[in-house]
Amino acid sequence: MSDAYGEIAAIETIRRGLPQPPDGQIWIGDDAAVVVGPAGEPLLLAADTIVEGVHFDFGLVDAADVGWKSLAVNVSDIAAMGGQPLHALVTVVGARAGVIDGLVRGLAEASAAYECAVVGGDLSSGPCLVVSVAITGTMAGREPILRSKAQPGDVLYVTGPLGRSAAGLRALRAEVGRGGKAPAEPGAPAFSDLTAAYRRPAARLSEGLAASTAGATAMIDVSDGLGIDLDRLATASGVGVVIDAVPTAEGATRDDALSGGEDYELVFAARDPGEVARAFQAAGLAQPIRIGVCVLDPAVRREGAKLLKASGWQHRLS
Amino acid sequence: MSDAYGEIAAIETIRRGLPQPPDGQIWIGDDAAVVVGPAGEPLLLAADTIVEGVHFDFGLVDAADVGWKSLAVNVSDIAAMGGQPLHALVTVVGARAGVIDGLVRGLAEASAAYECAVVGGDLSSGPCLVVSVAITGTMAGREPILRSKAQPGDVLYVTGPLGRSAAGLRALRAEVGRGGKAPAEPGAPAFSDLTAAYRRPAARLSEGLAASTAGATAMIDVSDGLGIDLDRLATASGVGVVIDAVPTAEGATRDDALSGGEDYELVFAARDPGEVARAFQAAGLAQPIRIGVCVLDPAVRREGAKLLKASGWQHRLS
Numbered sequence: 054m055s056d057a058y059g060e061i062a063a064i065e066t067i068r069r070g071l072p073q074p075p076d077g078q079i080w081i082g083d084d085a086a087v088v089v090g091p092a093g094e095p096l097l098l099a100a101d102t103i104v105e106g107v108h109f110d111f112g113l114v115d116a117a118d119v120g121w122k123s124l125a126v127n128v129s130d131i132a133a134m135g136g137q138p139l140h141a142l143v144t145v146v147g148a149r150a151g152v153i154d155g156l157v158r159g160l161a162e163a164s165a166a167y168e169c170a171v172v173g174g175d176l177s178s179g180p181c182l183v184v185s186v187a188i189t190g191t192m193a194g195r196e197p198i199l200r201s202k203a204q205p206g207d208v209l210y211v212t213g214p215l216g217r218s219a220a221g222l223r224a225l226r227a228e229v230g231r232g233g234k235a236p237a238e239p240g241a242p243a244f245s246d247l248t249a250a251y252r253r254p255a256a257r258l259s260e261g262l263a264a265s266t267a268g269a270t271a272m273i274d275v276s277d278g279l280g281i282d283l284d285r286l287a288t289a290s291g292v293g294v295v296i297d298a299v300p301t302a303e304g305a306t307r308d309d310a311l312s313g314g315e316d317y318e319l320v321f322a323a324r325d326p327g328e329v330a331r332a333f334q335a336a337g338l339a340q341p342i343r344i345g346v347c348v349l350d351p352a353v354r355r356e357g358a359k360l361l362k363a364s365g366w367q368h369r370l371s
Numbered sequence: 372m373s374d375a376y377g378e379i380a381a382i383e384t385i386r387r388g389l390p391q392p393p394d395g396q397i398w399i400g401d402d403a404a405v406v407v408g409p410a411g412e413p414l415l416l417a418a419d420t421i422v423e424g425v426h427f428d429f430g431l432v433d434a435a436d437v438g439w440k441s442l443a444v445n446v447s448d449i450a451a452m453g454g455q456p457l458h459a460l461v462t463v464v465g466a467r468a469g470v471i472d473g474l475v476r477g478l479a480e481a482s483a484a485y486e487c488a489v490v491g492g493d494l495s496s497g498p499c500l501v502v503s504v505a506i507t508g509t510m511a512g513r514e515p516i517l518r519s520k521a522q523p524g525d526v527l528y529v530t531g532p533l534g535r536s537a538a539g540l541r542a543l544r545a546e547v548g549r550g551g552k553a554p555a556e557p558g559a560p561a562f563s564d565l566t567a568a569y570r571r572p573a574a575r576l577s578e579g580l581a582a583s584t585a586g587a588t589a590m591i592d593v594s595d596g597l598g599i600d601l602d603r604l605a606t607a608s609g610v611g612v613v614i615d616a617v618p619t620a621e622g623a624t625r626d627d628a629l630s631g632g633e634d635y636e637l638v639f640a641a642r643d644p645g646e647v648a649r650a651f652q653a654a655g656l657a658q659p660i661r662i663g664v665c666v667l668d669p670a671v672r673r674e675g676a677k678l679l680k681a682s683g684w685q686h687r688l689s
Binding site for chain 2: 078088148
């Protein structure tokens with residue numbers, strides 16, 4: 054769905070048309086589903102798709118970038134539950150000659166980076182290139198961190214400044230517009246931090262685990278933009294949110310950070326700032342950025358005294 | 372991939388570019404992957420995609436048929452391991468207005484029929500309609516039935532006569548060609564057994580379990596045609612195959628049965644015909660059709676004295 058209303062309506066149609074989960078399971082509506090595996094243990098499941106012309110353009114990225122991103126965005130969904138990825142299934146529709154090699158290279162790199170085995174999938178011809186990944190994950194004995202358990206008074210954090218992906222995309226477009234060729238490989242000098250953030254987004258697995266250790270009450274990955282993803286967390290939790298400022302990366306604009314999406318940083322709520330600081334330090338990670346607090350009135354969405362708009366990409370079901 | 376060489380080459384590229392599974396796991400190359408779940412138990416994973424203009428055409432089927440089929444073909448992959456489905460993730464790309472309702476209705480029907488919960492997925496805009504499903508399954512304590520363990524002397528069975536789907540597709544095309552409208556709902560009088568086989572294929576779950584009980588040594592679902600799927604089983608097992616005749620459904624041609632594909636009957640090899648008869652009878656199922664035997668020479672593909680050609684659809688990775 055390209056418009057917010059269409060997507061929300063479609064997801065509601067899907068939700069209403071299908072049975073609801075039993076107690077203790079999460080189906081549609083969080084970063085990943087939490088189901089019961091064959092041995093009775095919690096199993097995480099998620100799926101995320103990238104489509105040529107919607108999520109990427111071969112004038113700006115290469116096939117290895119697409120392969121990397123298709124897996125990394127799914128790992129991010131597992132990270133946002135505080136889980137660890139196990140296996141991925143990769144479906145490729147409409148790959149033209151020469152695309153498969155690059156896709157597989159990028160997939161293999163992400164698979165190694167996140168220790169997530171690609172164990173199967175499907176291959177089909179088709180009129181457009183679609184790379185669809187489904188992922189499994191484990192909580193390894195921890196409780197899944199849902200979107201829905203933030204409490205008034207909880208402090209809100211983000212694992213890094215936002216807008217890098219949107220700024221990177223703009224830089225790539227400008228370069229191509231000037232007649233430059235998009236750099237072919239991540240190691241190339243022109244492959245700046247910002248364009249890397251767009252072409253090779255990192256899934257914040259270690260940060261998700263540290264947030265879990267710190268007792269995070271709710272968590273979501275910033276796939277569609279801070280505005281919309283923070284709104285999702287607040288809505289699911291039935292709390293309001295007040296942030297001090299939009300944490301904006303160097304080289305990015307406030308709008309990139311608020312609405313650009315595809316940053317894949319994690320936003321989480323936690324009760325005890327001391328625990329958060331200790332957990333991230335113990336894991337050898339950069340401290341997360343404190344952005345605000347959860348408040349009692351569930352209607353509140355504020356940046357200081359201003360209204361915080363829930364704008365950004367909307368195209369996700371789970 | 373629309374041609375056999377292209378697909379085989381692409382799958383080889385993918386296989387070579389990714390790590391190989393540890394002993395005891397099956398990744399790419401069977402109906403489903405057999406991996407280790409979070410609690411150390413066997414977990415089945417598979418994915419299968421259907422694409423408008425490649426696998427279906429809205430002149431011949433409706434959105435509910437597409438929803439049903441997208442899940443049923445995945446359940447069939449679990450059935451072909453002798454397993455039981457647990458959960459499905461459904462990704463829909465490029466659904467036009469009005470399509471989602473029907474898709475969800477068909478998905479809900481298949482979900483109920485096969486007791487397989489739809490727990491999440493993804494939704495995206497896109498220039499073509501793609502419905503991609505990933506499925507999990509359990510062996511419930513049984514050994515997975517691979518493609519690769521048939522032995523010379525094993526008897527070959529198929530769970531029903533073939534070619535119904537291809538014949539049903541032809542009947543639908545003829546009806547549309549005459550200016551008739553494809554029947555809207557399965558209950559309609561014009562929704563014959565053959566068109567039902569094409570529009571609402573059944574996954575042979577109970578038959579897969581009965582084959583497992585009967586000690587089946589190898590099994591595969593007939594998704595691409597008996598010729599090619601039997602060749603896959605024989606090649607994976609390192610045996611030859613000699614069949615007496617192509618088991619052809621009433622109203623279908625020999626070519627429909629051999630090369631039409633999409634029948635989703637199961638082909639299996641078993642040592643003891645008495646065990647097979649008892650297991651299917653005990654389960655209250657129709658007896659499977661004995662079609663031939665496995666032989667020692669791995670190069671043999673024969674129907675009586677004639678060469679059996681491995682022709683049919685080729686578009687599957689797992």
